[in-house]
Amino acid sequence: MMSLLINGQWLAGEGPEFESLNPADATPVWRKASASAAQVVAAVAAARTAQPAWAALGFEPRLQILQAFAAQLQQQQDALAGTISLETGKPHWEALTEVSAMINKVDISIRACQQRTGNDQPGLQHHAHGVMAVFGPYNFPGHLPNGHIVPALLAGNSLVFKPSEETPLCAEKTAELWQAAGLPAGVLNLLQGGRAVGEALAQQPIDGLLFTGSSNTGRLLHRQFGGRPEVLLALEMGGNNPLIVDGNVHAQHAAELIVRSAFISAGQRCTCARRLILTGTEAQTDAIVQALLALCARLILQPKGDEQAFYGPVISARAQQQLLAAQQQLISLGGKALLSMSAIGSAGFLLSPGLIDMTGAQPAPDEEWFGPLLQLYRTPRFDDAIQLANNSRFGLAAGLISDDPQQQQQFRAQIRAGVISINAPTAGASSALPFGGIGASGNHRPSAFYAADYCAWPQAISTGPLTHDYVSPSGTGFRP
Ligand SMILES: NC(=O)C1=CN([C@@H]2O[C@H](COP(=O)(O)OP(=O)(O)OC[C@H]3O[C@@H](n4cnc5c(N)ncnc54)[C@H](O)[C@@H]3O)[C@@H](O)[C@H]2O)C=CC1
Ligand SMILES: O=C(O)CCC(=O)N[C@@H](CCC(=O)O)C(=O)O
Secondary structure, three states: OEEEEEOOEEEEOOOOEEEEEEOOOOEEEEEEEOOOHHHHHHHHHHHHHHHHHHHHOOHHHHHHHHHHHHHHHHHOHHHHHHHHHHHHOOOHHHHHHHHHHHHHHHHHHHHHHHHHHOOOOOOEEEEEOOEEEEEOOOOOOOHHHHHHHHHHHHOOOEEEEEOOOOOHHHHHHHHHHHHHOOOOOOOEEEOOOOHHHHHHHHOOOOOEEEEEOOHHHHHHHHHHOOOOOOOEEEEEOOOOEEEEEEOOOOHHHHHHHHHHHHOHHHHOOOOOEEEEEEEOOHHHHHHHHHHHHHHHHOOOEOOOOOOOOOEOOOOOHHHHHHHHHHHHHHHHOOOEEEEOOOEEOOOOOEEOOEEEEOOOOOOOOOOOOOOOEEEEEEEOOHHHHHHHHHOOOEEOEEEEEOOOHHHHHHHHHHOOOOEEEEOOOOOOOOOOOEEOOEEOOEOOOOEEOOHHHHHEEEEEOOOOOOOOHHHOOOOOOOOO
16 A cells, blocks of 8 residues: 655555554554655655756746645545544544645745745845755644645755654645645655654655654654754754643633643643643632632543543653653642543543642653643742743743743743743644753754745845955055
8 A cells, every 4th residue: 555655656664564543443544655764765765866956946936836735635624634533533523624724834934934044135045955964753744744845845955754653644635735736756755654654764865854743753863963063953852841831820711721721632632731821829829729620620622533521641651651650750749639640441541630739749851742741830039930841851841820920021031931921822823833842851843834945045145346456556565
């Protein structure tokens, strides 16, 4: 069965078979063969051959193909959302917002490319890097790889896309839409497979690697790229995101923002809040906790991508077990389960939300647990809350819920995170702004609006009239 797209041809993989499952009931969705080492080499060679003509085509014709892709997405919106929902377990309404983000990415990338790396400024032009590899995560199998693919193609690069092994069908459907949009053969190649295929691709003679995924994998890639400074490496990684809440705010409003920050997508967003830090008096923090618990009790959780559900299952049995083990670890460190996260149903990987009070417990590991597990810390003083929030090796997202202008000002000045929110959910970042973290969350190559920057390299041009004046008779340093 055809699983790879190389030089415009759908081919059967020659590596080991693997499958993706529907997280709602653990039934198989996609089962095909991964790419062999030789097919990885062939995909990069196809991209290398196709790239010069793609770059030479010019900005306008490339832009038209991107717009045709957006039109394809528009036409297939419901079907693609169905595939995303099937393979990730997210509710259909949420998968539809993911496809909308993919559509909007095209116009935003065109604006970003013109503003940040346009060729109409005197003395400056930009060139594509050449062949870029794109590695995608499972949580947004459409939108997040698309956030690299669209700007990279617009800039004139050719690509080899290696999606997450959890979501091969989403990638296959997206690649079909690129073909239908008229993208020339070899400009976007698709390789399916897991870690082995990723490692093989990273070792190829590519010009850039655009990665969205976990901090551990990003670090491995960074190590693998040691000694290859000429290869562009853009790493978008995870976070251990704090959300500070001032005890003076309306408890119900705070609870709604906390739930949207921590539990959207079953906590499977890199921007989800992981550490809730409540400041204020005991009575104030108790009121917020009570409102939060009451709201969590009203959450609609469905194993299948139900239209009504707030969130669906986590991606796999392994993820589910890791999250339950993480909760156990927090409890063994002295955490109190105010809401115990537990597996729901006999099939599928649904988890109820968890809230563990870590106040006074031994320090929790500074890890990203990618699911609906929220740690709670109470501290009376706002200064301490900021310190606690910054006490992480990560620096992706951070939130503040407070009406106090002074607290807002202090938060803006002192918080160490690339994506911050004030009285808004931590998740749901804008594509029209830069998106990336500091510390262990990235390598200072933010994506979204700034993706244009890592998709092209600048060339400064000096021009002058061709005269003899450079070596003038009166010029310093020359004999008349
Ligand atoms: N900062 C950001 O923009 C975002 C970050 N993420 C992060 O992604 C993670 C969830 O996604 P996952 O799919 O679990 O990430 P992951 O790191 O397991 O996988 C990402 C990609 O890298 C590949 N890969 C894994 N090991 C590899 C290796 N040794 N060499 C080469 N390639 C390898 C995978 O097959 C996949 O295509 C979370 O940590 C989350 O925070 C997710 C969304 C956005
Ligand atoms: O990449 C963009 O266009 C903007 C960033 C974005 O969409 N972020 C999303 C999802 C990322 C994640 O958390 O996995 C968000 O902030 O919700």
